[in-house]
Amino acid sequence: xxxxxxxxxxLQVKAGQVEKMGLLFERYHRPLLAxxxxxxxxxxxxxxLVQTVFYRMxxxxxxxxxxxxxxxxxxxxxxxxxxxxxxxxxxxAHHQDIADWxxxxxxxxxxxxxxxxxxxxxxxxxxxxxxxPDQREVLVxxxxxxxxxxxxxxxxxxxxxxxxxxxxxxLCQLKDIYLQLDNGSKVQKL
Numbered sequence: 661x662x663x664x665x666x667x668x669x670x671l672q673v674k675a676g677q678v679e680k681m682g683l684l685f686e687r688y689h690r691p692l693l694a695x696x697x698x699x700x701x702x703x704x705x706x707x708x709l710v711q712t713v714f715y716r717m718x719x720x721x722x723x724x725x726x727x728x729x730x731x732x733x734x735x736x737x738x739x740x741x742x743x744x745x746x747x748x749x750x751x752x753a754h755h756q757d758i759a760d761w762x763x764x765x766x767x768x769x770x771x772x773x774x775x776x777x778x779x780x781x782x783x784x785x786x787x788x789x790x791x792x793p794d795q796r797e798v799l800v801x802x803x804x805x806x807x808x809x810x811x812x813x814x815x816x817x818x819x820x821x822x823x824x825x826x827x828x829x830x831l832c833q834l835k836d837i838y839l840q841l842d843n844g845s846k847v848q849k850l
Contacts, residue, residue: 664683664728666684666687666729666730666731667726667729667730669683669684669730670684670717670724670726670730670733671715671724671726672719672819673718673721673724674721674724675721675727678718681714681717681718684714684717684730685714688731688734689710689714691708691712691805692709692710692713692734693707693807694800694804695735695738695800695801695804695805696709696710696738696742698785698788698796698799698800698804699742699793699796699797699800700742700787703790705745709738709741709742709745712741713734713737713738713741716737716740716741717734717737720737728814729811731807731811732811732814732815733808735801735805735807735811735815736815739797739815743763783838783842786840786841787834787837787838787841788834790837791830791833791834791837794826795826795829795830795833795834796830798812798823798826798827798830799827799830799831799834800818801815802823802827803827803831809823809824809827812827
């Protein structure tokens with residue numbers, strides 16, 4: 661049953677076999693959780709947004725044609741959920757401990773054994789938070805969610821070349837911010 665493609669599963673859901681949504685949830689709830697967490701830094705809100713995406717998949721299953729990739733359609737819904745939430749709420753300054761959510765996203769790996777990684781992840785999260793929403797989005801989609809540039813271009817309604825340029829510029833900006841934070845933390849330790 662694991663050999664079923666995402667598109668075929670969603671087409672079955674569209675045809676009324678809604679129990680197949682469980683398989684799609686198993687495949688994509690962690691990547692969606694990571695997508696939202698990288699976007700807003702709030703673990704609880706991210707879980708709620710994942711549930712909203714799967715609710716909308718069921719609600720709008722009739723719009724899935726099966727011609728494009730399921731992941732592209734799913735992230736389109738996720739972007740809409742994120743935009744809707746941003747319109748309704750001001751960004752929350754609440755950030756839970758990254759170690760708790762790094763463990764959850766990684767599938768249960770012990771965060772205690774990875775203190776250095778946790779600190780680096782916290783610094784990366786700080787750097788990501790300082791990027792513009794557009795820069796953060798293209799990095800999350802390309803690097804964390806591993807979407808192809810073609811998929812991102814379709815999702816953002818732009819060209820592949822524009823996506824590549826945005827991703828490159830966002831990576832350069834992220835690197836600069838990360839290094840500034842790293843230098844600042846080394847100075848504080850002295």
